[in-house]
Amino acid sequence: MTLNGWIQIIIYFLIVLAVVKPLGVYIHRVFEGDRQPLRRVMGPIEKFILRLCGVEPKKEQNWVAYTISLLVFTAIGVVVTYAIQRFQHLLPLNPQGFGPVEPVLAFNTAVSFATNTNWQAYPGETTMSYLTQMAGLAWHNFVSAAAGVAVALAVARGLTRRTVGGKTVGNFWVDLVRCTLYVLLPLCIVFTLVLVSQGVIQNFSAYQEVTTLEGATQTIAMGPVASQEAIKELGTNGGGFFNANSAHPYENPTPFSNLIEMVLIFAIGAGLTYTFGRMAKDQKQGWVLFTAMSLLFAAGAGTAYWAESGGNPAVHGLEASQPLGNMEGKETRFGVANSALFATVTTDASCGAVNSMHDSFTPLGGLVPLVNIQLGEVIFGGVGAGLYGILVFVILTVFIAGLMVGRTPEYLGKKIEAREMKLAMLYVLIFPVLILGLSAWSSVAGHGTLSLNNAGPHGLSEILYAYTSGAGNNGSAFAGLNANTRWYNITLALVMLAGRFLMIVPIMGIAGAMVGKKCVQAGPGTFPTDGGLFVGLLIAVVVIVGALTFFPALSLGPIVEHFLALKGEVF
Numbered sequence: 001m002t003l004n005g006w007i008q009i010i011i012y013f014l015i016v017l018a019v020v021k022p023l024g025v026y027i028h029r030v031f032e033g034d035r036q037p038l039r040r041v042m043g044p045i046e047k048f049i050l051r052l053c054g055v056e057p058k059k060e061q062n063w064v065a066y067t068i069s070l071l072v073f074t075a076i077g078v079v080v081t082y083a084i085q086r087f088q089h090l091l092p093l094n095p096q097g098f099g100p101v102e103p104v105l106a107f108n109t110a111v112s113f114a115t116n117t118n119w120q121a122y123p124g125e126t127t128m129s130y131l132t133q134m135a136g137l138a139w140h141n142f143v144s145a146a147a148g149v150a151v152a153l154a155v156a157r158g159l160t161r162r163t164v165g166g167k168t169v170g171n172f173w174v175d176l177v178r179c180t181l182y183v184l185l186p187l188c189i190v191f192t193l194v195l196v197s198q199g200v201i202q203n204f205s206a207y208q209e210v211t212t213l214e215g216a217t218q219t220i221a222m223g224p225v226a227s228q229e230a231i232k233e234l235g236t237n238g239g240g241f242f243n244a245n246s247a248h249p250y251e252n253p254t255p256f257s258n259l260i261e262m263v264l265i266f267a268i269g270a271g272l273t274y275t276f277g278r279m280a281k282d283q284k285q286g287w288v289l290f291t292a293m294s295l296l297f298a299a300g301a302g303t304a305y306w307a308e309s310g311g312n313p314a315v316h317g318l319e320a321s322q323p324l325g326n327m328e329g330k331e332t333r334f335g336v337a338n339s340a341l342f343a344t345v346t347t348d349a350s351c352g353a354v355n356s357m358h359d360s361f362t363p364l365g366g367l368v369p370l371v372n373i374q375l376g377e378v379i380f381g382g383v384g385a386g387l388y389g390i391l392v393f394v395i396l397t398v399f400i401a402g403l404m405v406g407r408t409p410e411y412l413g414k415k416i417e418a419r420e421m422k423l424a425m426l427y428v429l430i431f432p433v434l435i436l437g438l439s440a441w442s443s444v445a446g447h448g449t450l451s452l453n454n455a456g457p458h459g460l461s462e463i464l465y466a467y468t469s470g471a472g473n474n475g476s477a478f479a480g481l482n483a484n485t486r487w488y489n490i491t492l493a494l495v496m497l498a499g500r501f502l503m504i505v506p507i508m509g510i511a512g513a514m515v516g517k518k519c520v521q522a523g524p525g526t527f528p529t530d531g532g533l534f535v536g537l538l539i540a541v542v543v544i545v546g547a548l549t550f551f552p553a554l555s556l557g558p559i560v561e562h563f564l565a566l567k568g569e570v571f
Contacts, residue, residue, distance in 0.1 A: 001309040009305065012262060012263070015263050024271040024277075026271075031170075031179075042181040042185075042186075060168035060171050062167045064512070078110045085132055086100050086101060088100060088132045098126075105121060108121055112492075113144065115501075116383075116385070118239030119239075119475045120240070120243075120475070122484060130204060134227075142180050142184050145382075149384040150170075150179060151384055152388045153384075154172075155387070157511065159515075166515050191234065198254045199257070202226040205223075223241055234268065235268075236382045238346065238353040247354065247355045255333065255338070258355060261353070261355075262341065262342055262345050266380050269380035269382070269387070276387060282412075282530060284530035293348075296379045297380070304340040304344050304361075307326075307361070307365035308339065308340045308365045309336050309337075326361070329361070340368075342355045343365075350373075350472060351474070357479050358479070363457075373468045374549070375542055375546040392428065393538060394538060395421070397534070407527070410520065414517040423513070426506045432549045435471050442488075448487060451481060457560045458480070461558050465481075466483055466488065471498070472499060
């Protein structure tokens with residue numbers, strides 16, 4: 001580890017910290033203010049879209065109607081995206097003449113992008129036409145992110161509104177449209193131009209055939225990359241235009257573009273914590289969430305940087321020098337510090353974009369992104385998903401605190417009762433059942449192990465990471481597993497659907513149960529949720545739940561691989 005590396009990590013975090021308040025205030029104005037910003041530009045477009053869809057902006061929905069709207073919208077999106085892939089050979093903007101995408105892969109991809117997972121079992125530049133990339137995949141990059149923010153706001157309304165007997169949590173269609181028009185589109189326009197200035201390409205050209213210095217012929221992929229890159233990071237989508245994702249020089253050409261992309265990944269998730277404080281009319285509540293997330297991020301980034309800086313343990317004791325640390329699978333223009341930081345950020349935030357190959361990390365370095373997802377994607381998390389995920393852990397935390405002090409648990413003046421706890425536990429239990437159940441099945445079945453490139457604990461880590469990434473709607477992968485098989489395409493698609501919507505339904509149920517509850521004034525026995533003690537307890541609950549659930553599987557994977565590597569045994 002170097003001082004330069006630590007300075008870069010600290011500067012990155014300070015930029016994120018600087019973004020939190022202005023972006024949080026802006027998001028609050030968009031959704032909760034009397035008049036939205038950019039009203040002159042986006043207002044007429046919003047009115048036209050809502051009128052065209054027959055939506056009354058001031059008519060709110062209860063949690064059931066809100067959730068059904070989300071599910072119907074997503075289902076239609078899956079069908080349309082599947083159709084675009086299957087018929088892309090008949091559609092325009094296909095200068096490479098790509099044929100139809102195979103049905104099972106098309107289903108997996110449609111589900112992947114509709115759930116904000118963006119898992120890719122295909123190389124983008126040799127599979128998808130420009131129209132498919134834009135009208136199918138980039139479209140979902142916007143609306144799946146907007147849907148996540150909408151759910152987070154609905155949950156926040158359920159917890160913070162003080163209307164006794166109230167039943168509504170907002171209007172899904174209004175929240176979806178406003179997030180897209182007022183938040184995602186303006187930011188993406190700006191940062192698309194920034195990325196173009198750094199060398200990210202944006203064109204509709206056919207692929208270029210060039211002659212290399214050695215006299216060989218090479219095909220250079222082209223395409224509308226910059227516009228998809230901005231929303232890929234801002235919406236924590238992660239699906240790359242190219243197979244190499246943000247390690248590709250046309251997606252991420254410079255250290256500055258690398259910094260911008262990492263800031264975009266955290267921006268909305270961090271800003272939403274401030275928005276929540278505004279909605280609760282107690283900004284300390286928002287800062288508590290941000291602080292807990294930040295400390296977990298710092299622990300992960302520090303561990304990953306330390307592990308990768310130490311080099312590959314398998315070659316310790318041999319006549320091999322590793323002065324730069326473990327550079328396998330990393331771009332020299334980013335080095336160990338920015339590769340470890342990017343891996344931590346992208347798995348903290350449910351993004352899945354990568355600027356290095358996680359499969360080539362050291363066992364303990366690769367453990368960090370795996371654990372980040374398994375903690376529930378609550379370290380800033382996906383846009384929206386991080387906020388509503390951490391709020392579930394807040395409910396668990398105040399329940400535990402209530403047991404400790406012998407008092408009915410409360411949060412923001414509302415009592416946490418049996419129904420909310422049952423829904424919170426359902427949310428928590430769905431995640432490990434999906435991951436551990438299918439990982440166990442795939443690790444002993446021939447159709448699960450057939451496409452592994454590695455045996456032993458590393459092979460188990462690859463399978464475990466795939467289902468963890470799918471259930472956590474992250475989308476990154478240990479690249480040693482070929483997931484483009486019938487088994488993985490189908491099971492991962494089902495896991496992505498369940499990891500998104502079987503977890504959204506309980507949290508929306510909590511919002512519906514909490515929205516109309518009476519608020520009581522804090523008294524001498526009320527456990528405070530706006531200080532350092534609660535931050536520590538919240539972090540402990542997040543870590544303990546993750547450790548108790550996944551530690552046995554992690555022990556058989558990356559942890560045992562680390563000790564075997566120290567003995568010189570590599571799989």
